[in-house]
Amino acid sequence: MSKVFSKLEDIDRRYYYWAIFLILAVPFIKPLGMPISIKQSTRDLYKGVDQVEPGEVVLIDWHMSVSTWPECLDGLVAELKVLTSHDVKIVITSISVDCEMSWNKVNQLVPALRDKYEYGKDIVFLGYYAGGEPTNQQMAIDVWSVFPTDHFKTPIAELPLMAEARTANDYAIVLTTGENEIVWVNQWWTPYGVPVGVMGIAMKGSALQPYYNSGDIFGLAVGVRGGAEFELLIGEPAGAVTRMDSISLSHLSVVILIIIANTGVLYNKLTGGKK
Amino acid sequence: MAFIKTKGFLAVPLIIAVVMFADYFIAVKEVASLAGILRTWALVISSMALGLGVVNLVRVHGKNIYVRKPGMWIFSTVTLFTFTVVFLAGVLAKQSDLWNWPFQHVYTTLQQTMYAATGFYIVSSAYRAFRARNVDATLLLISGCVVALRNAPIGEAIWGGFSVLGDWFMDVGQLPGYRVFAMVTGFGIIAYSLRVILGSERGFYGGRRE
Amino acid sequence: MIREGRVFALLLFILAYCLIYVYVRMAKGGKVIKARALPPLMAIPEAVGRCAEMGRPLVYTVGIGGTISSGSGPDILAGITILGYTAREAAKRGVPLKFFTTTIDAAPLIEETLKSAYLAEGKSEEYKEDTIELIANQSSLVSRYLGWIQREMPASACMIGYLAYESVVLSEGGNTIGAMQISGTTNQYQTPFLVASTDYTFIMEELWAASAEISGDLYSVGALAGEDVLKFFILAIMGIGLLLGLFGASGFLINLLRL
Amino acid sequence: MPYPTDLLGLLGIWTGFFLTIAIYSYQLYKENVLYRLAEHIYVGIAFAIVAVTTWETTQKTAVVPLLNGEYIYLIPLALGVMMYTIFTSKIRWMSRYSVAVLVGTSIGVRTVSLIVPSIISQVISTISAPKNTALDIFNYLFIGVGTVCALLYFILTHEHKGVLKGTAQFGRYVMMIGLGTMFGNTILMRMAMLSGRVEYLLQVLKIIPM
Numbered sequence: 001m002s003k004v005f006s007k008l009e010d011i012d013r014r015y016y017y018w019a020i021f022l023i024l025a026v027p028f029i030k031p032l033g034m035p036i037s038i039k040q041s042t043r044d045l046y047k048g049v050d051q052v053e054p055g056e057v058v059l060i061d062w063h064m065s066v067s068t069w070p071e072c073l074d075g076l077v078a079e080l081k082v083l084t085s086h087d088v089k090i091v092i093t094s095i096s097v098d099c100e101m102s103w104n105k106v107n108q109l110v111p112a113l114r115d116k117y118e119y120g121k122d123i124v125f126l127g128y129y130a131g132g133e134p135t136n137q138q139m140a141i142d143v144w145s146v147f148p149t150d151h152f153k154t155p156i157a158e159l160p161l162m163a164e165a166r167t168a169n170d171y172a173i174v175l176t177t178g179e180n181e182i183v184w185v186n187q188w189w190t191p192y193g194v195p196v197g198v199m200g201i202a203m204k205g206s207a208l209q210p211y212y213n214s215g216d217i218f219g220l221a222v223g224v225r226g227g228a229e230f231e232l233l234i235g236e237p238a239g240a241v242t243r244m245d246s247i248s249l250s251h252l253s254v255v256i257l258i259i260i261a262n263t264g265v266l267y268n269k270l271t272g273g274k275k
Numbered sequence: 276m277a278f279i280k281t282k283g284f285l286a287v288p289l290i291i292a293v294v295m296f297a298d299y300f301i302a303v304k305e306v307a308s309l310a311g312i313l314r315t316w317a318l319v320i321s322s323m324a325l326g327l328g329v330v331n332l333v334r335v336h337g338k339n340i341y342v343r344k345p346g347m348w349i350f351s352t353v354t355l356f357t358f359t360v361v362f363l364a365g366v367l368a369k370q371s372d373l374w375n376w377p378f379q380h381v382y383t384t385l386q387q388t389m390y391a392a393t394g395f396y397i398v399s400s401a402y403r404a405f406r407a408r409n410v411d412a413t414l415l416l417i418s419g420c421v422v423a424l425r426n427a428p429i430g431e432a433i434w435g436g437f438s439v440l441g442d443w444f445m446d447v448g449q450l451p452g453y454r455v456f457a458m459v460t461g462f463g464i465i466a467y468s469l470r471v472i473l474g475s476e477r478g479f480y481g482g483r484r485e
Numbered sequence: 486m487i488r489e490g491r492v493f494a495l496l497l498f499i500l501a502y503c504l505i506y507v508y509v510r511m512a513k514g515g516k517v518i519k520a521r522a523l524p525p526l527m528a529i530p531e532a533v534g535r536c537a538e539m540g541r542p543l544v545y546t547v548g549i550g551g552t553i554s555s556g557s558g559p560d561i562l563a564g565i566t567i568l569g570y571t572a573r574e575a576a577k578r579g580v581p582l583k584f585f586t587t588t589i590d591a592a593p594l595i596e597e598t599l600k601s602a603y604l605a606e607g608k609s610e611e612y613k614e615d616t617i618e619l620i621a622n623q624s625s626l627v628s629r630y631l632g633w634i635q636r637e638m639p640a641s642a643c644m645i646g647y648l649a650y651e652s653v654v655l656s657e658g659g660n661t662i663g664a665m666q667i668s669g670t671t672n673q674y675q676t677p678f679l680v681a682s683t684d685y686t687f688i689m690e691e692l693w694a695a696s697a698e699i700s701g702d703l704y705s706v707g708a709l710a711g712e713d714v715l716k717f718f719i720l721a722i723m724g725i726g727l728l729l730g731l732f733g734a735s736g737f738l739i740n741l742l743r744l
Numbered sequence: 745m746p747y748p749t750d751l752l753g754l755l756g757i758w759t760g761f762f763l764t765i766a767i768y769s770y771q772l773y774k775e776n777v778l779y780r781l782a783e784h785i786y787v788g789i790a791f792a793i794v795a796v797t798t799w800e801t802t803q804k805t806a807v808v809p810l811l812n813g814e815y816i817y818l819i820p821l822a823l824g825v826m827m828y829t830i831f832t833s834k835i836r837w838m839s840r841y842s843v844a845v846l847v848g849t850s851i852g853v854r855t856v857s858l859i860v861p862s863i864i865s866q867v868i869s870t871i872s873a874p875k876n877t878a879l880d881i882f883n884y885l886f887i888g889v890g891t892v893c894a895l896l897y898f899i900l901t902h903e904h905k906g907v908l909k910g911t912a913q914f915g916r917y918v919m920m921i922g923l924g925t926m927f928g929n930t931i932l933m934r935m936a937m938l939s940g941r942v943e944y945l946l947q948v949l950k951i952i953p954m
Contacts, residue, residue: 013399017771020398024935024942028952034428037438039445066383067390070940071933097325097797101383108745127804128797130325131318134295134853138314141307145315148808153800155808186857190490202426202933203674206926209445210454214869216861222929224936225426243939248429250394250935255420257401262416265406284840288848295852300495302488316820317849319806320842323824326798330831331589332791350784357788358795365796372752377789380756381763385786387940388767389624393650394938395771396657397931404657404682412681414920415927419677422928444925447883451890452922454866455915456673459690459898461862462715463671465501466708467559468855471847475704494859521903624783628775677927680920688919694900710901719867720895726871727888731881733873742868 004264016257023253027245034248036241041212042229045197045219048173049079054087056172057165062094063178066101068201073102074240075199075227076177077109082234084112088172090123091165093139093147095180099128100151120159127151136187140168168192173218175199181208185216199226285474292472332358418444492744497715504714509707518706520698525667525685529567532641532665533574539640542581545571546630546655547595547646548670549587549623557647560671561588563696564646565598567669570699571643572602576611583637584617585630586646592619627651631658638662645669645687648679656682669695747947747954761948764941866891890918 052058060079064072083090092103103125107113117123126147129135139146143166144156156162164170173195174184181198188194195218198208202223212220221230224247227240291313297303298310336351338344344351364373407413424430425441470476487495512518536543547564550557568584575582584595595617603612618633620626631654634642642659644652648670659666660682668679669687679686687695697705722738729735748754766782802824810817823842830839870891874884893915896908904912947954 013403014772016399016402017395020395020938021768021772021942024939025946028943028946032429034432036428037431039442066386067937069387070391070937097793098378098382098386101378104379128801129318130801131314131321132850133857134314134849135318135321137853137857138311138318141311145311146318147804148812149804153804182858182861185861186854190857190860202929202936203926205445205929206449206453206922207456207673209449210457210866210869211861213446213450214861214865216865223426223932224939225932243936243943244428246939246942247932247935248427250398250939251423251427251931252429254398254401254931254935255423257398258405258416258420261402261405262407280837284837284844287841287844288851291845291848292852292855295849296498296856299853299856300487300491312816313845313849314853315805316823317846319802319817319820320824320827320846322801322805323798323821324827324842324846325794325801327827327830329791329795329798330828332787334831335589350780353781354784354788357785358792361789361792362795365792366799369796376752376756378793380760381785382789382793384760384763384944385767385782386790387937387944388764389783389786391934391937391941392767392771393653394934395768396650396654397934400653400657400660400678400682404653404660405678406660406681408684411916411920414917415677415680415924418921418924419681419927419931422925423931426928426932441928444921444928447887449922449925450887451894451915452919453673453926454870454887454891455894455898455919456689456922457862457866458719458895460671461858462501462712463559463690463693464851464855464858465498466505466712468851469502469505470704470708471851473704475702491860494856494864497863498856498859518901520900622787628770674926674930677923677930680923681927688916690898690900713899713901716895716899719863720892723867723870723888723892723895726867727892730871730873730884730888735871735873738871739868742864 020250020253023249024246027249028242031242032245032248034245036225036228036232036244038229038232039221039226041220042226043219043233045199045221045226046082046230046233048195048197048218049082049175050086052083052086052088052172055089057089057091057161057170058083059165059171059174060090060092061174061176061180061184062092062096062099062102063176063180064094064102065096065178066098068178069102069105070243071201071223072177072199072227073105073109074224074238074243075221075230077106077238078227078230078234078236078240079175079199080106080110080113081236084110084116087122089161089165090117091126091143091161091171092124093126094128095130095132096178097128103151120154121161124159124161124165125151133183133187136183140187140192142166168194173197179204181211181217185211189216198222199230202226289472289474292468329358418448490743493742500718501711501715505708505711508710508714509704512703512707512710518710520694520706520709523687523691523695523698525669525687525691526567526695526698528665528667528685529571529643530574532643532667533571533578533580535665536575536580536640537578541640542583542637543571543575543641543643544583544585544630544634544637544639544664545643545645546585546626547588547591548644548648549626549651550647550649551588551590557588560647560692561591562594563692564669565591565595566696566700567643567645568595569598569602572599573606576603576606576608579608579611581613582616583633583639585620585626585633586618587620587622587626588646589619592617623649623651627654630655634658634662634664639664641665641667643667644679644683645692648672648675650675653678653682659683745954747950757948761945764945768941890915894919 129146135146147156149155168188169192171194174188175197176184177199184196189196197219198217200222205222208220211217224240224243228244231237231240294310297306336354339347339351361377368374407416421440422444424437430437545568547561550561572582600612603609620629642664644655652675656666666683667685668683669692671689671692694709697709726735726738763782766778769776770779806817806821823845826838827842829835870888874880893911897912897915946952
C-alpha cells in the first residue's frame with residue numbers, strides 16, 4: 001500500500017499540470033450547470049450599488065490590472081450594468097499602469113457606456129495615479145489637484161461632470177475592484193463617511209472580513225465566485241457563471257490530492273514505512 | 276556641504292510627518308493647505324520615480340548585451356528591442372495600431388499567462404508539499420479544504436454542510452486571526468514610523484541600518 | 486480643536502510613541518530586553534547542523550521586492566539580518582552557503598553582511614565569491630533556484646524576507662528533495678502556504694522580533710517591549726469590554742473609544 | 745465578443761495563442777528557448793507601458809500645472825529628477841532628499857490614518873454586545889476570546905509560560921483557521937486565473953464561442 005503513495009509522490013509533476021489543464025477545459029466544452037448559492041456579503045454589495053439614485057456620482061477605483069481580469073472583470077461589468085441602468089454618473093481612477101486596457105474592455109462589454117452615456121457628462125475616465133495613500137487623502141479634499149487632466153489629456157475644467165465631483169462629499173459611494181480597499185476605508189469612509197464596496201480578488205476575502213464585520217465596508221464579493229453571485233443577482237449570468245464549473249472540478253481535484261497525500265503520510269507513519 | 280550630503284535629509288521625514296500628523300488630528304487651515312501641497316509634491320515625485328525600474332532594466336540588459344553575456348545577451352536584445360518599439364509607439368503614436376495591437380494582444384496575454392502559472396504549482400504542491408505535519412498545519416488544511424469546497428458549487432452539491440461550515444469559517448472562524456493581523460500590522464507601522472522619524476531607520480536610503 | 490472621532494486615536498498614538506521611546510531609552514540605558522523563544526529562530530542551528538551531518542550545502546533567499554519600498558523593505562532587511570546569523574552558524578560548521586535574490590539594490594548590504602559573518606568566525610578565506618546570485622526578476626529566480634537545488638541537493642533551505650507567489654514553487658521544490666525548510670514573511674497572502682509546506686514559519690511580526698533579537702538594534706528591541714505594553718493596554722480594554730458586552734453593557738466603553 | 749475577422753485581429757489572437765503555449769511549455773514540458781523568448785518579450789513590453797505611464801503621469805500631474813503658471817511645481821519636478829541620481833555613486837545623496845519626502849509623506853499619512861479603522865474599530869466590533877440567540881453568543885465568545893488569545897500570541901518580549909502558554913497556544917490555533925480560510929480562497933483565485941487562460945485557448949481554437 002505504501003508503494004502506491006510513494007509512487008504517486010514520485011510521479012513527474014508535469015502529469016499534474018496536464019491533468020489540471022484538462023480538468024479546467026472539460027466544463028467549458030460540456031458545462032455541468034451546478035447551482036450557485038449567494039452569500040450575504042454579496043447581497044449587501046448589490047443592495048448598496050442598487051440603491052444609488054439617478055444623477056448621483058460613484059467613484060470606481062481599479063487595482064485590477066489585466067492579470068486579475070479572470071477574477072474581477074465579470075463582477076465589475078455586472079456592477080456597471082446596474083449603475084448604467086439607474087443613470088448613475090461614474091468617475092473611474094486606477095493604480096494599475098494598464099488601466100487603459102480595462103477601460104477599452106468594459107466599453108466593449110457594457111453597451112450602455114457607449115450608446116447611452118456621454119463622455120465628460122455621465123462618465124469620466126481619470127486614469128492612473130501614483131503615490132499611494134497620501135494621494136487618496138488628497139483626492140478626498142480636491143480631485144482636481146490630483147488630476148489636472150483626465151486620461152485623454154482633456155483639462156479637468158472642461159469636463160462638466162467633474163465640476164460636481166470634486167471632493168469626497170460629492171460622491172455617493174466608492175467601489176473598488178481588485179485590491180486597493182483599505183486606503184479608501186482609511187481616507188474616504190472613516191473621515192467623510194463615503195461608503196466603500198468591494199469586488200475584490202479572492203485572496204482579499206480574509207483580510208477584508210474584519211472590515212466588513214465592523215461595518216467599515218458595506219459589501220464584499222470576492223473572486224470569480226463573488227462575480228458569479230453578482231451576475232445571478234442582476235439576472236444576467238455571463239462570464240463568471242460559465243467559469244464556475246471548471247472552478248468546481250479543479251477545487252475538488254486539489255482537495256482530493258491533499259487528502260490522498262496526507263493519508264499516505266499517516267499510513268506510512270502508522271506502518272513505519274518510508275517518511 | 277558635508278552636512279547636507281550625509282545628515283540633512285534625515286530631518287525631512289520628521290518635518291513632513293509632523294505636518295501630516297497635525298493635519299490629521301487638528302483642523303487648522305494653514306496646516307491643511309501645507310499638508311495638501313506636500314501630498315501633491317509626493318504625487319509628482321512618485322509618478323516620476325515609477326521610471327526607476329525602467330532605468331534599472333535598461334542598465335541590466337544593456338550590460339548583458341555589452342559584455343555579450345553567454346546565453347543571455349540575445350534575450351536581452353529581444354527585451355530592449357521590444358521595449359524601445361512599444362515605448363516610442365506609446366509616446367509618439369498612442370492612437371495607432373503600433374501601440375494598441377501589442378498592448379492588447381501581446382501584453383494582455385502574457386500578463387495573464389504569467390500570473391496564472393501559479394495555478395499549476397498549487398496542484399503539484401497539493402500532493403507533494405501541503406502536509407499535516409503538526410496541529411497547526413492540520414487545522415489550516417482542514418479549514419482550507421472546507422472553504423475550497425464551499426467556494427466550489429460542486430462542494431455544496433456533495434454535502435450541504437460544506438457551505439454551512441465554510442460560511443462559518445469565512446464569517447466567524449477567520450475573524451480573530453485577521454483582526455489581530457490588522458492590529459499587529461498597525462502597531463508595527465507605528466513603531467516603524469517612530470524609527471523613521473528619529474532617523475534610526477535608513478534601510479530605504481539603500482544604506483545599512485545605524 | 487481636535488477633529489471629531491479622533492480624540493481616543495490621538496491618545497493611543499501619543500501613548501504608543503511614549504511607550505516605545507521610554508523602552509528605547511531604557512534599552513540604551515543598559516536594560517536587557519530579549520524577545521521570547523521563537524521556534525523558527527531556534528531551528529536555524531539545527532538546520533545548519535543537518536547540512537554538516539549530511540555534507541550538503543544550505544540555500545537562502547530573501548525573496549523579491551526592494552529595500553526602498555516601505556512594503557517589502559522592512560522584511561528584506563530583517564531577512565538580511567537573519568542571513569548574517571545563519572552565515573555565522575554555517576561558517577562555524579564549515580557548511581557551504583548559496584544565496585539567491587532579485588533585490589539588486591540590497592546587494593552591497595548582503596555582501597557586507599556575509600563577509601562580516603565569515604570574518605567574525607575567523608574564516609574569511611572560506612567565503613566564496615559566487616555565494617551570492619542576483620537575478621533579474623521573479624520568474625528567473627524560480628527557474629534558477631529550482632535548477633540549483635535539484636543539482637546540489639541542499640539539506641536545508643531558508644526563505645526569509647519579502648516572499649510572493651514564488652514561495653509556493655520554491656517550498657515545493659524543497660519538499661521534493663527532502664530539505665528542512667524555514668520560512669518567514671509579513672506578506673499575509675503567502676503565510677498559509679508557508680505554514681502548510683515548510684517546517685518552521687515566522688508569522689507576521691515574529692520576523693521583525695527575530696531580526697531585532699539578532700541585530701541587538703536598541704530601537705528595534707525597545708520598540709518590541711513598548712509595543713507589548715501597548716498590546717496589554719488594548720487587551721485590558723477588550724477583556725473588560727467583552728465581559729460588559731455579554732450583559733449588553735459595553736455601550737459607554739464604545740462611546741469612549743469613538744470619541 | 746465576436747471572433748475577429750480582420751487580419752490584425754486574427755493575427756493578434758493567434759499571436760496570443762502561441763505566446764500562451766510558449767509560456768506554459770515551461771510547466772508542461774521543460775524550460776526552452778520559446779519560453780525564454782516569450783518571457784523576455786513580456787519584460788520588455790511591460791516596462792514599456794511603465795515608461796509610457798511615467799511619461800504621461802508626470803505631464804499630467806506636474807507639467808500641465810506648471811504651464812498654467814503654478815511655478816511651485818518646479819520643486820517636486822526637481823526632486824523627481826534628483827531621484828535618478830540613485831544610479832550614480834558621486835551624487836547619490838541628492839536622491840535621498842526625494843526618498844525622504846516620499847517616505848515622510850507616506851509614513852505621515854499611513855501611520856495615523858490606520859489607528860481608527862485597523863485598531864479602534866476592530867476593538868469596538870469585538871466588544872459590541874451580541875444578539876441573544878445561542879449561535880450569536882457562541883460566535884461572540886469565540887471571536888472575543890480568539891482575538892484576545894491571538895493578540896496574546898503576539899506578546900513578543902515575555903516567554904509563553906503559565907497562563908500565557910495555554911492562551912497563546914489557543915491563539916495560534918485560531919490563527920490557523922484564519923490562515924486556512926485564506927488558503928482556501930487563494931485556491932479559488934489561482935484556479936480562476938488558470939481557467940481564464942484555458943478558456944482563451946479554447947476560444948481561439950473555436951471550440952467554444954468567444
